[in-house]
Amino acid sequence: MNFIDDYSHETHNIMYISQSILTKEVEDLYEYNLIGCTCEAKCERSKCSCIERSGTFYVYNDVKDKRSYSICEKDMERPTYECNDSCKCTEMCGNRLAQFGPREFLRVQNCKKVDKGNFICEYAGEIITEAEALKRYKTNGEMNYIFCINERFGDTVSKTFIDPTFYGNIGRYINHSCDPNCKLYVIRINDTVPILAIFANEDINENNEITYDYGDAENNLEAADKDKRKICHCNSTKCRKFLPFDISLA
Numbered sequence: 001m002n003f004i005d006d007y008s009h010e011t012h013n014i015m016y017i018s019q020s021i022l023t024k025e026v027e028d029l030y031e032y033n034l035i036g037c038t039c040e041a042k043c044e045r046s047k048c049s050c051i052e053r054s055g056t057f058y059v060y061n062d063v064k065d066k067r068s069y070s071i072c073e074k075d076m077e078r079p080t081y082e083c084n085d086s087c088k089c090t091e092m093c094g095n096r097l098a099q100f101g102p103r104e105f106l107r108v109q110n111c112k113k114v115d116k117g118n119f120i121c122e123y124a125g126e127i128i129t130e131a132e133a134l135k136r137y138k139t140n141g142e143m144n145y146i147f148c149i150n151e152r153f154g155d156t157v158s159k160t161f162i163d164p165t166f167y168g169n170i171g172r173y174i175n176h177s178c179d180p181n182c183k184l185y186v187i188r189i190n191d192t193v194p195i196l197a198i199f200a201n202e203d204i205n206e207n208n209e210i211t212y213d214y215g216d217a218e219n220n221l222e223a224a225d226k227d228k229r230k231i232c233h234c235n236s237t238k239c240r241k242f243l244p245f246d247i248s249l250a
């Protein structure tokens with residue numbers, strides 16, 4: 001199965017990219033061409049070096065049609081690695097869910113039916129430095145697209161800033177909900193560059209809107225400068241009233 005991304009922006013001044021691109025300033029932060037596994041057929045836990053390296057494990061079923069997953073979180077202190085281009089296993093290996101492009105016929109609003117566990121799309125954009133993110137972050141009420149991935153590995157906290165403001169994929173159009181139907185996972189495939197992968201967290205019926213939670217509002221709300229918070233319009237009964245706010249960008 002090849003990578004397919006047939007979507008394009010109608011929005012003026014935005015360049016459609018199917019996967020995140022690195023700005024020059026962050027290129028040296030990552031390792032490239034990760035070693036692949038030598039599994040001959042299907043990759044199995046305790047036999048596949050990619051699954052063993054990975055902090056999480058996909059329990060998959062019907063890989064061929066559904067690419068449905070459930071995640072057994074064995075060790076959240078380690079990143080999730082999918083099998084990659086250097087692996088001997090085939091594309092039908094179940095440790096490959098987020099590497100074939102967005103879900104076919106994906107619509108963010110008025111979506112088609114999606115099963116729980118299905119991969120939706122990546123949140124692709126420019127990967128920028130924190131300094132650049134601070135410069136670009138909009139505090140004047142305009143729409144913000146910068147997403148800060150916070151990962152904790154032992155005592156180390158790693159932050160990655162993805163900005164689809166100028167270069168982005170279909171993921172940039174997904175709104176926040178305080179009662180979302182999707183969930184984000186950080187995944188790595190061919191290199192250590194984090195991929196923000198959006199998965200359905202429940203069965204999503206036709207004509208619903210795809211949403212995910214932009215962040216941990218409980219932590220952010222108190223610290224955030226109230227003037228900079230945006231009113232949330234998710235309309236869910238669980239609405240926390242304001243959009244999550246990453247104080248590190250204030």
Ligand SMILES: C[S@@+](CC[C@H](N)C(=O)[O-])C[C@H]1O[C@@H](n2cnc3c(N)ncnc32)[C@H](O)[C@@H]1O
Binds near residue numbers: 172175233
């Ligand atoms: C990643 S964009 C989402 C797509 C955007 N609505 C668009 O049309 O391109 C994030 C911005 O959308 C708006 N937004 C997303 N979810 C929202 C919500 N639940 N309530 C209010 N505004 C929201 C905010 O302006 C936010 O900064």
